[in-house]
Amino acid sequence: MGASARLLRAVIMGAPGSGKGTVSSRITQHFELKHLSSGDLLRDNMLRGTEIGVLAKAFIDQGKLIPDDVMTRLALHELKNLTQYSWLLDGKWTLDKAYQIDTVINLNVPFEVIKHRLTARWIHPASGRVYNIEFNPPKTVGIDDVTGEPLIQREDDRPETVIKRLKAYEAQTKPVLDYYQKKGVLETFSGTETNKIWPHVYAFLQTKVPQTNQKASVTP
Numbered sequence: 001m002g003a004s005a006r007l008l009r010a011v012i013m014g015a016p017g018s019g020k021g022t023v024s025s026r027i028t029q030h031f032e033l034k035h036l037s038s039g040d041l042l043r044d045n046m047l048r049g050t051e052i053g054v055l056a057k058a059f060i061d062q063g064k065l066i067p068d069d070v071m072t073r074l075a076l077h078e079l080k081n082l083t084q085y086s087w088l089l090d091g092k093w094t095l096d097k098a099y100q101i102d103t104v105i106n107l108n109v110p111f112e113v114i115k116h117r118l119t120a121r122w123i124h125p126a127s128g129r130v131y132n133i134e135f136n137p138p139k140t141v142g143i144d145d146v147t148g149e150p151l152i153q154r155e156d157d158r159p160e161t162v163i164k165r166l167k168a169y170e171a172q173t174k175p176v177l178d179y180y181q182k183k184g185v186l187e188t189f190s191g192t193e194t195n196k197i198w199p200h201v202y203a204f205l206q207t208k209v210p211q212t213n214q215k216a217s218v219t220p
Contacts, residue, residue, distance in 0.1 A: 008033060008086035008209045009099050013177070014107030015169045017114040017162075019194035023107060023201055024090050030202065032210045034082050038091030041074050042066070052077070065172070086209050103208060104180040105201060108190040111166050118162045122151040 010033070014020035021037075028035040045053030052074050059066045075089060079099070120133040124144040131138045131151060139145050155161055180186040187204060191197040 007084075008088075008103065009101050010087070010103045010105065010208075011089045011091075011101055011180075012105045012107070013091070013173060015109065015111070015114055015166055017118040018107045018109040019197065020090060020107055022194050023105075023198060024088060026198060027088055027201070027205065030211055031086075031205055032212050033086035033088050035088045035090065036075065036078055036082075038071060038075070038089075041078060045074060065168070101180070101183075101185055104177075104186045105204075106177060106186055106188040107197060108188050109192060109197075111163075113192045114166060115159065115162050118157055119153075119159050121157045122153050124149060124151055 012020055012024055012027075014023075024035055024037065027033070042053070042056055046057050047053070052070060055070055056066050056074070059070070071091065079087070117134075122131045122133070122138070122142070123129065124131075124147065126149065127144070127146070129144060129146070130136075138151060142151050143149070144151055156165075177186060189197045189200050189204075191200075
Protein backbone atom coordinates (compact mmCIF):
# COMPACT_ATOMS: atom_id res chain seq x y z
CA MET A 1 0.00 0.00 0.00
CA GLY A 2 1.46 3.38 -0.97
CA ALA A 3 1.92 6.21 1.50
CA SER A 4 -0.82 8.80 1.39
CA ALA A 5 -0.10 12.31 0.12
CA ARG A 6 -1.59 13.85 3.28
CA LEU A 7 0.92 15.21 5.78
CA LEU A 8 1.52 12.95 8.76
CA ARG A 9 1.26 14.20 12.34
CA ALA A 10 2.99 11.58 14.47
CA VAL A 11 4.25 11.21 18.04
CA ILE A 12 6.79 8.66 19.30
CA MET A 13 6.77 7.59 22.94
CA GLY A 14 8.98 5.34 24.98
CA ALA A 15 10.59 5.27 28.40
CA PRO A 16 14.13 6.63 28.91
CA GLY A 17 16.43 3.91 27.55
CA SER A 18 13.76 2.33 25.32
CA GLY A 19 15.72 3.13 22.15
CA LYS A 20 13.42 6.01 21.21
CA GLY A 21 16.32 8.24 20.10
CA THR A 22 17.74 5.51 17.84
CA VAL A 23 14.36 4.68 16.31
CA SER A 24 13.58 8.39 15.77
CA SER A 25 16.88 9.00 13.96
CA ARG A 26 16.29 5.96 11.73
CA ILE A 27 12.79 7.21 10.92
CA THR A 28 14.14 10.61 9.80
CA GLN A 29 16.87 8.86 7.81
CA HIS A 30 14.36 6.76 5.85
CA PHE A 31 11.22 8.90 5.70
CA GLU A 32 10.35 12.43 4.63
CA LEU A 33 9.41 14.04 7.91
CA LYS A 34 10.81 16.51 10.39
CA HIS A 35 11.76 15.24 13.84
CA LEU A 36 11.25 17.38 16.92
CA SER A 37 12.67 16.11 20.20
CA SER A 38 11.30 17.51 23.46
CA GLY A 39 14.77 17.27 25.04
CA ASP A 40 16.50 19.09 22.18
CA LEU A 41 13.85 21.81 22.10
CA LEU A 42 14.16 22.31 25.84
CA ARG A 43 17.96 22.51 25.78
CA ASP A 44 17.87 24.94 22.86
CA ASN A 45 15.35 27.24 24.57
CA MET A 46 17.23 27.14 27.87
CA LEU A 47 20.50 27.97 26.09
CA ARG A 48 18.91 30.88 24.27
CA GLY A 49 17.23 32.08 27.46
CA THR A 50 13.77 32.33 25.89
CA GLU A 51 10.73 32.94 28.09
CA ILE A 52 9.76 29.23 27.92
CA GLY A 53 13.40 28.21 28.46
CA VAL A 54 13.67 30.28 31.66
CA LEU A 55 10.35 28.86 32.89
CA ALA A 56 11.44 25.26 32.15
CA LYS A 57 14.81 25.78 33.87
CA ALA A 58 13.03 26.94 37.03
CA PHE A 59 11.19 23.59 37.23
CA ILE A 60 14.33 21.57 36.49
CA ASP A 61 16.34 23.47 39.12
CA GLN A 62 13.69 22.54 41.69
CA GLY A 63 13.92 18.89 40.61
CA LYS A 64 10.35 19.00 39.31
CA LEU A 65 8.92 17.56 36.09
CA ILE A 66 8.06 20.21 33.52
CA PRO A 67 4.26 20.59 33.31
CA ASP A 68 2.43 19.53 30.16
CA ASP A 69 1.25 23.05 29.34
CA VAL A 70 4.82 24.38 29.25
CA MET A 71 5.94 21.52 26.97
CA THR A 72 2.90 22.06 24.77
CA ARG A 73 3.64 25.78 24.39
CA LEU A 74 7.19 24.87 23.42
CA ALA A 75 6.03 22.43 20.74
CA LEU A 76 3.30 24.69 19.32
CA HIS A 77 5.78 27.53 18.93
CA GLU A 78 8.10 25.26 16.90
CA LEU A 79 5.36 23.58 14.85
CA LYS A 80 4.20 26.91 13.45
CA ASN A 81 7.27 26.72 11.17
CA LEU A 82 6.51 23.17 10.03
CA THR A 83 3.03 23.44 8.55
CA GLN A 84 4.25 22.26 5.12
CA TYR A 85 5.93 19.11 6.46
CA SER A 86 5.04 15.76 7.94
CA TRP A 87 6.48 15.61 11.43
CA LEU A 88 7.39 13.27 14.25
CA LEU A 89 7.30 14.58 17.81
CA ASP A 90 9.42 12.80 20.33
CA GLY A 91 8.05 13.00 23.86
CA LYS A 92 4.88 13.10 25.88
CA TRP A 93 2.81 15.78 24.18
CA THR A 94 -0.86 16.56 24.49
CA LEU A 95 -1.41 18.64 21.36
CA ASP A 96 -4.78 17.40 20.24
CA LYS A 97 -6.45 20.75 20.81
CA ALA A 98 -4.19 22.31 18.18
CA TYR A 99 -3.33 19.38 15.91
CA GLN A 100 -5.05 16.17 14.97
CA ILE A 101 -2.49 13.47 15.82
CA ASP A 102 -2.67 10.66 13.23
CA THR A 103 -0.35 8.10 14.77
CA VAL A 104 1.33 7.48 18.10
CA ILE A 105 4.26 5.05 17.95
CA ASN A 106 4.73 3.56 21.40
CA LEU A 107 7.92 1.59 22.11
CA ASN A 108 7.15 -0.97 24.75
CA VAL A 109 10.39 -2.39 26.18
CA PRO A 110 10.30 -4.31 29.50
CA PHE A 111 11.55 -2.22 32.43
CA GLU A 112 14.03 -4.95 33.42
CA VAL A 113 15.69 -4.68 29.99
CA ILE A 114 15.84 -0.87 30.23
CA LYS A 115 17.22 -1.01 33.77
CA HIS A 116 19.93 -3.40 32.59
CA ARG A 117 20.73 -1.11 29.64
CA LEU A 118 20.91 2.13 31.59
CA THR A 119 22.80 0.86 34.60
CA ALA A 120 25.52 -0.61 32.34
CA ARG A 121 26.83 2.90 31.55
CA TRP A 122 29.95 4.24 33.30
CA ILE A 123 31.88 7.42 32.51
CA HIS A 124 35.34 8.95 32.92
CA PRO A 125 34.41 12.44 34.19
CA ALA A 126 37.54 14.32 33.06
CA SER A 127 37.38 13.24 29.40
CA GLY A 128 33.67 12.42 29.05
CA ARG A 129 34.56 8.91 27.76
CA VAL A 130 31.57 6.61 28.07
CA TYR A 131 31.80 2.85 28.65
CA ASN A 132 29.06 0.28 28.58
CA ILE A 133 29.58 -2.95 30.51
CA GLU A 134 27.58 -4.82 27.86
CA PHE A 135 29.05 -3.75 24.53
CA ASN A 136 31.92 -1.33 25.18
CA PRO A 137 33.50 -2.37 28.50
CA PRO A 138 36.74 -0.91 29.88
CA LYS A 139 39.77 -3.24 29.76
CA THR A 140 39.76 -3.26 33.57
CA VAL A 141 36.45 -3.07 35.44
CA GLY A 142 35.87 0.42 36.85
CA ILE A 143 39.06 1.90 35.31
CA ASP A 144 39.50 4.28 32.35
CA ASP A 145 41.51 2.66 29.52
CA VAL A 146 43.57 5.78 28.77
CA THR A 147 44.36 7.38 32.14
CA GLY A 148 43.91 4.48 34.58
CA GLU A 149 41.63 6.76 36.63
CA PRO A 150 38.43 5.44 38.26
CA LEU A 151 35.16 5.50 36.35
CA ILE A 152 31.98 6.80 37.93
CA GLN A 153 28.31 6.12 37.41
CA ARG A 154 26.14 9.19 36.83
CA GLU A 155 23.40 9.70 39.40
CA ASP A 156 20.92 9.17 36.53
CA ASP A 157 22.38 5.73 35.73
CA ARG A 158 22.25 4.26 39.22
CA PRO A 159 19.75 1.40 39.60
CA GLU A 160 17.62 3.13 42.25
CA THR A 161 17.41 6.34 40.16
CA VAL A 162 16.59 4.41 36.99
CA ILE A 163 13.74 2.54 38.71
CA LYS A 164 12.37 5.82 40.09
CA ARG A 165 12.49 7.44 36.62
CA LEU A 166 10.79 4.47 34.97
CA LYS A 167 8.00 4.46 37.55
CA ALA A 168 7.50 8.22 37.11
CA TYR A 169 7.41 7.76 33.33
CA GLU A 170 4.81 5.01 33.62
CA ALA A 171 2.58 7.06 35.93
CA GLN A 172 2.84 10.13 33.70
CA THR A 173 2.29 8.46 30.36
CA LYS A 174 -0.40 5.91 31.16
CA PRO A 175 -3.24 8.47 30.85
CA VAL A 176 -1.75 9.77 27.58
CA LEU A 177 -1.45 6.26 26.11
CA ASP A 178 -4.99 5.42 27.25
CA TYR A 179 -6.26 8.59 25.61
CA TYR A 180 -4.60 7.79 22.25
CA GLN A 181 -5.73 4.16 22.51
CA LYS A 182 -9.35 5.32 22.81
CA LYS A 183 -8.87 7.57 19.78
CA GLY A 184 -7.63 4.55 17.81
CA VAL A 185 -4.27 6.08 16.84
CA LEU A 186 -1.95 4.16 19.19
CA GLU A 187 0.46 1.65 17.62
CA THR A 188 2.52 -0.26 20.18
CA PHE A 189 5.74 -2.03 19.18
CA SER A 190 7.01 -4.44 21.82
CA GLY A 191 10.40 -6.11 22.13
CA THR A 192 13.71 -6.19 23.93
CA GLU A 193 16.05 -5.11 21.10
CA THR A 194 15.84 -1.96 18.99
CA ASN A 195 17.11 -3.82 15.89
CA LYS A 196 14.21 -6.26 16.16
CA ILE A 197 11.58 -3.58 16.83
CA TRP A 198 12.77 -1.29 14.01
CA PRO A 199 11.68 -3.40 10.98
CA HIS A 200 8.10 -3.41 12.31
CA VAL A 201 8.11 0.37 12.79
CA TYR A 202 9.61 0.75 9.30
CA ALA A 203 6.96 -1.47 7.66
CA PHE A 204 4.19 0.41 9.47
CA LEU A 205 5.45 3.85 8.39
CA GLN A 206 5.81 2.76 4.77
CA THR A 207 2.01 2.86 4.59
CA LYS A 208 1.86 6.34 6.11
CA VAL A 209 4.59 8.60 4.76
CA PRO A 210 6.89 8.80 1.67
CA GLN A 211 10.42 7.45 2.00
CA THR A 212 13.40 9.74 1.47
CA ASN A 213 14.74 7.21 -1.01
CA GLN A 214 12.58 4.47 -2.46
CA LYS A 215 15.58 2.12 -2.47
CA ALA A 216 16.22 2.72 1.24
CA SER A 217 16.70 -0.59 2.95
CA VAL A 218 15.30 -1.73 6.23
CA THR A 219 18.77 -2.13 7.72
CA PRO A 220 19.93 0.70 10.00
